[in-house]
Amino acid sequence: MVNISEKKIATPRTFKRSILNDPQVYHWFSFLINRKSIKQKISSSPQKRRNIQTLHIILLIEVTLFSILLILLLYIFKGSDLILLWPAALLASLLIALHYPKKETVATLGMDLLSSDFSNEELSRLTLYQIGEFYSRQYSVIPLVDYIVILDRISQKTIIALLILIFLLRPVALTSYQALAAFPLMLLVVNALSKAIVPYVFKE
DSSP, X not given: OOOGGGOBOOSHHHHHHHHXXXXXXXXXXXXXXXXXXXXXXXXXXXXXXXXXXXHHHHHHHHHHHHHHHHHHHHHHHTTOOGGGHXXXXXXXXXXXXXXXXXXXXXXXXXXXXXXXXXXXXXXXXXXXXXXXXXXXXXXXXXXXXXXXXXXXXXXXXXXXXXXXXXXXXXXXXXXXXXXXXXXXXXXXXXXXXXXXXXXXXXXX
16 A cells, blocks of 8 residues: 555646545645745735635634534434434535535645646656655645644544543433434534644644
């Protein structure tokens, strides 16, 4: 199995495809383009500034929808009527729909950044690891491999925090089918929410 950081990119098109299709690469570029120094670098045109604003708007909507969805799932977990699954499903559908334009915007800004630092020929000779190390040295940001480790740790901690919260709630009217319906979804929501906000709250 080839390490994600050692993959050859070959062409800008395949690199953009990596951002769109590989969650690890996508999350790192979300983090990268939200660093202050890099954000200034890629804000050279009105269109790029609009793309950055679009990311911030999508994040605000995401956090709002994720929060409402988590509250609904907590009510279901505590024993409320399973009819709440319908609005929960609607919110989940909206979040999925939002994710696609967000990924496309991140990929576009990521390619803008790369094209400002590398030629197509240079990109074809580099691995993701080398690109991550370049931006780590150039802009003092966390490289790809380290960021993946950090995201994994954050995911583990958020899951543990959710388990503690559920234990403290001690729902009285809990039934087994409601727990089975709500708990796995809560894990997914909390994990997705933590990964969505990390690039925006991570300190320089």
